[in-house]
Amino acid sequence: MGDRANSVALPNTPTRRQAIVGVVGALGGLALGSTAASAGAEDGVSHTADSIHQEPVFAASPKRVYEALTDAKKFTRVIQLSGALQAMHLPDKPAAISREVGGAFALYGGYITGRNVELIPNVRVVQAWRAGDWPPGVYSIAKFELVEQGTGCKIVFDHTGFPKGEAEGLASGWKAHYWEPLAKTLA
Numbered sequence: 001m002g003d004r005a006n007s008v009a010l011p012n013t014p015t016r017r018q019a020i021v022g023v024v025g026a027l028g029g030l031a032l033g034s035t036a037a038s039a040g041a042e043d044g045v046s047h048t049a050d051s052i053h054q055e056p057v058f059a060a061s062p063k064r065v066y067e068a069l070t071d072a073k074k075f076t077r078v079i080q081l082s083g084a085l086q087a088m089h090l091p092d093k094p095a096a097i098s099r100e101v102g103g104a105f106a107l108y109g110g111y112i113t114g115r116n117v118e119l120i121p122n123v124r125v126v127q128a129w130r131a132g133d134w135p136p137g138v139y140s141i142a143k144f145e146l147v148e149q150g151t152g153c154k155i156v157f158d159h160t161g162f163p164k165g166e167a168e169g170l171a172s173g174w175k176a177h178y179w180e181p182l183a184k185t186l187a
Helices: 002-007 016-042 062-070 072-082 084-088 167-186
Strands: 051-054 095-097 104-107 112-120 124-131 140-149 152-160
Touching: 051 167, 062 072, 062 124, 062 140, 062 152, 062 167, 072 095, 072 167, 152 167
Parallel strands: none
Antiparallel strands: 051 152, 095 104, 104 112, 112 124, 124 140, 140 152
8 A cells, every 4th residue: 555655646746747847848948048138239130130122013924024034135125224224334235144043143234243042933033132332242132022913913022131221222223223114124
């Protein structure tokens, strides 16, 4: 009877499994608490990063929009309509675009350069993108999500990771040098 009395759980006494789970939970809480305490201003995370979100709509199918963004001849037409050829004195080849993931592109006579990170025909283009006047090695991410909208296409556009202070100029540049001439190209 002595053995049996020792194996009976007393009311409000945790089982061995409950005790282990409780100790692990407490240690995890301590670890989280110490991480939160050390985070603060020295956490290495910038909370001031700028980003651009725009949603231009075009009177063209996602297929036509994708082609205009990824075909050098078609994008050259966008550049021509932007007025940049005259303003920037661009070379004979204002656009060179690889149609491969990992492939390079050079737009506006090489002022805009980068690599294609993701290409899903008629759906998405993601590029590591940089302007020629940025510090060496600095690339941003430009994401063009193509969404069918009736008989047209909306680009859900997000641009992140560019140098601080560039947001306003880039946002107006996207409108003047991409969206407006792209709309004319696709009309």
